[in-house]
Amino acid sequence: KGAHRHEDDIFCPKCGTKYIDRDRKLCPKCMDKRKIFFRLASYFKPYKFHLAAICVLCILSALVNSVWPLLNGTLLYDAVLAKNKANSVFEALPIEDYAVLLLILVLMMVGVKLLQQLFGVIQGVIVAKIVPNVIARLKNKVFASIGHLSVSFFSDKETGGLMSRIVDDAANVTNIFIDGLPFILPNLFTIIFSYVVMFTTSPVLALVAIATLPPAVIISIKMEPILWHYNSRQFQTHRDFRSKLNDNLTG
Helix, strand or coil, X not given: CHHHHHHHHHECCCCCCECCCCCCCCCXXXXXXXXXXXXXXXXXXXXXXXXXXXXHXXXXXXXXXHHHHHHHHHHHHHHHHCCCCCCCHHHHCCCXXXXXXXXXXXXXHHHHHHHHHHHHHHHHHHHHHHHHHHHHHHHHHHHXXXXXXXXXXXXXXXXXXXXXHHHHHHHHHHHHHHHHHHHHHHHXXXXXXXXXXXXXXXXXXXXXXXXXXXXXXXXXXXXXXXXHHHHHHHHHHHHHHHHHHHHHHHC
């Protein structure tokens, strides 16, 4: 009976997922992730124009990425190297020297790569300006909220756990908005534009390529509980390490 009560303290009674923090009893599967996301997004309200600029840059970057296979594949091998200007961009050019066409193609490829780097740099600068300010506001909000808690809250919680929640959670949010979303959005638009080009060129081959996606999605779903388990162990390790570190340095 005692062992059963101990298991109830570790696992969520609704879905059976192990709690990341036993004292907190917050299930990562059952929590309302959309509500949390919109609460975090509310901190970006002063930066609406910056976010709009990031979206525009993501779309432009995706368009440029979609042009690259055309230059590096169709025009290079099927038109210039094969010396066949039919059904290509170079068909309208009054140039018969394929060495000149190759030079033009190389310059176009260099221009596309420069545009890719330029859009990435501008997007990175905008993100690096707004995200640290948002994280600073978030940390101030967390510290202000902790200051209004009762003394019993601190007596029941380990110092390492509190430090892990504040420091590590803020770092995770920072990584999501700096290293995550800025790369997810351009890749998402690139996939969309690539599928449009694929279905326009050859619907049959496009369907064959898409057929490989369901197995990847199934594998990701099957791996999610395992990843949550290791995430829980990582949090507990960080909490214990910070607690011992704080106790030793304080002593």
